Amino acid sequence: MKPSNAAATGPALRVLSRQDLSRLSYRLQDVLDAVQGAYRAFASGASANPPKLSVKPQDGRSIAYAMLGRDGERETVAVKTSYKFGHEGEKADERYYTTLLLHDDRQGAPIALMDGSLVGSLRTPAATALIARACARSDARTALVVGSGVQGQTALPFLVEAMPQLQRLIVHGHHGAGIDAVLTRMQQHHPDRQVEVSGKLQRSAEDADIIIGAAGPSSPESVQAGWLRPGSLAILVGYGIDKKALHDADYRVATSAEQMKVTGQDLALDGRLPDVDAELPCLLSSLQKGRRSESDRVFAYNSGMVLTDIALGRVLAEQAIAQGLGQEVALW
Template sequence: MRGDAEQHPINDNELVILSQHVLDSLQLNLQDVLKVVQSAFTGLRQGSDNPQKTIVQPPEQQSISYSMVGRDSISQTVGFKVVYEFDPYRKFNNYNFLSFIFLCDDQTGRPIALMDVVKLGPLRTAASSALFARAACPEAKRALVVGTGAQGQMALPLLVAAMPQLQTLQIYGHYEAGIQAAQHNLKQYFPDRNIEVVQSLEQAAGQADIIIGVAGASAREQVRHQWMKPGSVAILVGYGIDADVFQQADCLITTDIEQMKVTCHDLLAADGVMPPVHAELPDILTGQKQARNHEQDIVFAYNSGMVVTDIALGRYLADQAVLQSDLGQRVQLW
């Protein structure tokens, strides 16, 4: 561990196990989360490594599995992430999601932690969306989240942390418990802010400066390009934004071009040709490129998960777990 975490030294043959319950109990500063994720992206231009993921999916599509390895040069941390998702398209009414990440300190060679990613994933994804939004639409006043699952429940707190000038926060979805969780999460960090639940997706999308699509594969309705106003940005994480926005946007930006090529096939037009990419997020954050060409451009941002952000944020969470009452279970695995 780094810094003050050394007050709870970990032996060479010990591994800290951080469960979902432990991670949920952490007191986090969202500004720190944003800084850690931003540093992970800029680190991709400073020696970090983020190879493409390895994906396995049977023809029947009853599951999807993938693994990723990467290295964050800023925190000197190596990570191995594994994901198994059963019934991803909700065909069998038996959905299950299992995942973990294993972190090692690349300065000392010691293991850091093995942790659940149920909290980690939505945090780093929401932070990435917030960085996209702030870069593409810095003067935004209205934000709309499409989807009320785990990603939708954390999208607005990180967005407000990055863009406190936002005045109207809206959410569209049909999962009542998810809507309540989104309200709770926002209140936890911003007690004076409220989320408006919208009934007309078309009307809300037509007024929004920022639209974040985080719905699941079974999304009933999606934002269309013709609904969006000039100067707005649509950020796609899962579903909830139609492929015609990807195809017709004035500017297409992404976290990583090569990774997008692997995962964006459902967004391509009939000819299979991918629109030209204007910029990648690391170059936008380092000031090498702009998020848009013109003020009135409609921007589509493709937010694909980058394991280097999981690693950097996982390192931060692991450090916080040790600092906050030395949480986690230590096991002698080797």
């Protein structure tokens, strides 16, 4: 760690690289607690999550986002930036960078500038697991994850942490390395649990109480609305569940209804998105219900909210600083 000259020049900023954060160990339950706390603070009115800003050149070579927010539980203000470069369909040309700049709103001081990829990879499956716990039938025992990318690889460990009563776990994907990663992640976090590899998506979907669509945009298969049985819960994180499942659902949930109107336009039919019945912050604060009846087919849209990045980012940043990771830089 580089010594700080903060006493002479002002407050110092801890810079935490991806390599620094890779040295951290974390408990799934701690991640769930941080994300849940952020949503509850938002429902109470203590937090702020303004709409994101975005810029994109006419040729579509890149897209960038900036998200400002405040987590009222930890009294932390932060800005998250996300920048993706690469023409659509040209994977070899793709580059992605994301950062999180945290400030302590109790003492009025900077905390850290950190790579945001670890936070993003953890808060999304944590939110998915919290949705499942709030919206699934009380007797749900079978869960299916569609997709074996980054989100698909972490979905099942978080789901089991939140819902240990689940008995049958299934993954459906088309990349051998991704499937192997799913199995490895489960062994790391829940070594007593086995994961089935699905060969037929329709059969697996028809068996499932909970279906998580975490596939990428090029996924060749999607769960169809007609495959969802009464009482099932479909959670869309990326792709892998057909849009008609949203429109045919008996009950609809979103992390944020307003954000869904912006980022969920690919789910529209005839230019229309159906109304949302409940939002996750209110579900976790017992202000709304996850379903009306045990027979409802529920569709949930997990688009993420920056306030969860802030809450989890502060937890990880404090842990990294306590371990002496990163470098202190005096900017002021």
